[in-house]
Amino acid sequence: MSTAAPRTTGQDRLWSVDEHLEDILAAVRPLEPIELQLPDAQGCVLVEDVMVPVSLPPFDNSSMDGYAVRVADVAGASEEYPAALEVVGDVAAGQADLLHVGPGQAARIMTGAPLPPGAEAVVPVEWTDGGLGEGPVHGMRARSLAPEQSSGRVRVYRSAEARAHVRAKGSDVRAGDRALEAGTVLGPPQIALLAAIGRGTARVRPRPRVVVLSTGSELVQPGEELRSGQIYDSNSFALTAAARDAGAIAYRVGAVADDAETLRSTIDDQLVRADLVVTTGGVSVGAYDVVKEALSHFGDEDEPGSGIDFRKLAMQPGKPQGFGSIGPDHTPLLALPGNPVSSYVSFELFVRPAIRALMGLEDVHRPTTRAKLVTDKALTSPRGRRQFLRATCAEGTVRPVGGAGSHLVAALAHADSLIVVPEDVESVEPGTEVEVVLLG
């Protein structure tokens, strides 16, 4: 290797999108799992089977507000011939010391409260006089508002079978059952289940911390004044947002000027908080492509697996790409082209899958579909390149937005999908069914 062309393996051949992605996914390992509090585990992947330690519900309980009764006491009860029972007290949810319901007795019981010993069924309050002696009532009234109702007599107007309106212990999940499988993504309902079985924490792969930096001496922070020859830095904002969208904790580092030493030390500083580094700009074949220059020398060159490979990919937009690992922990780094649309498409194709692989997700890809191309004239695509065109997709049809030019960031903002034109296709007629990546 000469000094002028360090670590640029494969720079003279074209790599396919699939080869590049395969290399990335082969190198990116899921992050080590940690035990997180449930709210912090949201969106993360569980790494262990979670077993149920205690049955749910943990005790027989009432599914209605009403009266806990013995079946024999209400057998044959009707509006004409109600059963009159002695109310021995209230059973509330969470109550530990339970009344005993003996023959001829009933206990007022609230939804979720444990079925007291002796009782065999619950009759809903609407089937009773609520202890008022004035015919069927609509509901129970709070004890604080009507203390007299928690004792006295109640008339029951209908019979009840054993276990009526009783939720049996273990009818939801039983102790020893598997509540959730390793690999499950923890959304709100899974968090509900973990909490319900008493798990305050979960063992998951954490969200990857992704550091995003853009390079280019021409870049100015949005909101500041643009001078001659300058443009606004949009990549660091867009890719930070996209990384967050993909599930990462994303840190935006401002634009770094085209100076290899500054860039090297900036990246070096950031490694402490990075599970993945993403740079934009400076990876094509240009004379000022400092990312390439800076990263070609990064890390211990004698260390296997260290260093960044720069490649030309058979795709449009996004031809120049870099990938490898840097620093003592072999932190993965993806170097994307600097053009806003190229970098965004590259993020979708390579960085998003890498983030999702770090999270331990099984399916790292965006959903794809096939849709009928709606356009005035045939699309053209360079031979030997896989082309990605911004588009809007709805109801089985897909329409390109803006042209093929890789600088049309305005079109990107109005697109919801990418049309994929394969390497061997140079022209796509209107009406053809095409592959579409849904960005949604």
Place this chain on the structure above:
Amino acid sequence: MSTAAPRTTGQDRLWSVDEHLEDILAAVRPLEPIELQLPDAQGCVLVEDVMVPVSLPPFDNSSMDGYAVRVADVAGASEEYPAALEVVGDVAAGQADLLHVGPGQAARIMTGAPLPPGAEAVVPVEWTDGGLGEGPVHGMRARSLAPEQSSGRVRVYRSAEARAHVRAKGSDVRAGDRALEAGTVLGPPQIALLAAIGRGTARVRPRPRVVVLSTGSELVQPGEELRSGQIYDSNSFALTAAARDAGAIAYRVGAVADDAETLRSTIDDQLVRADLVVTTGGVSVGAYDVVKEALSHFGDEDEPGSGIDFRKLAMQPGKPQGFGSIGPDHTPLLALPGNPVSSYVSFELFVRPAIRALMGLEDVHRPTTRAKLVTDKALTSPRGRRQFLRATCAEGTVRPVGGAGSHLVAALAHADSLIVVPEDVESVEPGTEVEVVLLG
């Protein structure tokens, strides 16, 4: 109104799901917009049309690494008869002081660099000898590595038309164009566009702050020991996660015991950070239903629109529901039933749309689809109730998960959708096409 039944308008009739939702959406106003930094505006709704202040690209620039030339100087150039031009220097991206390219001259130019005055086109470096005098080259080398190449002579092997490999000023967006419309949700590509046109902030509706609290003396924090009659608090975890998922900033308040005064003062304390309050439990007709008791007296009863209405809804699960506004700012409050599945389904039907209405989103609803029911036996549903059944939906078919019992939180954790059985349907045969809410 008597003390025993305060503010319980409509407690004796059944309200439809649609009526309740309509009342909620009629009362919930989108939050007042504020100017946010781009990263904070992610996922928010833009409230103004954003116009382009400066054309993009802001100047004619090169789409390739190569040489900026005059068309006449390269006319008829070929490998056999190359045009030899004097290299007057480099033009890098971000460079302000530009060289002038005169007749017989060329400037090395990098992708994105401004086209220098005098030049009319760019010839890619691959069409030249790169200044080395040794035939076509593959790419440019960094100036720091090859300083001699930024001057001297270059041979050009192909002709170029005017504007070849030049991105014209304003070809992406033009000053005065509308970049984004009011109502646009700011995802990564929209943030890219805003940054690219120099906008460091955006005027959006902020994310709503949602305070979630569960009530019930039987509730124990997950991870702690469960005693007789107690269950774990899952609702506050699940609904906080669900609120965050819906786009809110969600605060979980631990479970509050069944005591009206404590509950009232807890809610009162939380109002300072709430755009919406969600409670679970204590809204059915039970004697210990403190939410109902506490909230029935909340706020200034003489103030129109203040106070909470408790209703019975014609749905299963989730019959008892409360909604209204409390406190000096008339903060909306939704009181959901305490059963985990009922509260989750209620969240999906009522709270999620409310959160999205606060965000100013046009479409507040989950997507729905129609799918063929796959099940061993007909589903049964209570007459006059709209039933929501947990299910998994894929490829045009939908299968119920678990039974209809409202306590099956385990089934919920394995569902990705809800089957909707309309009020007038009591039985659904296998193979019937049913409405399905996709929980995403």
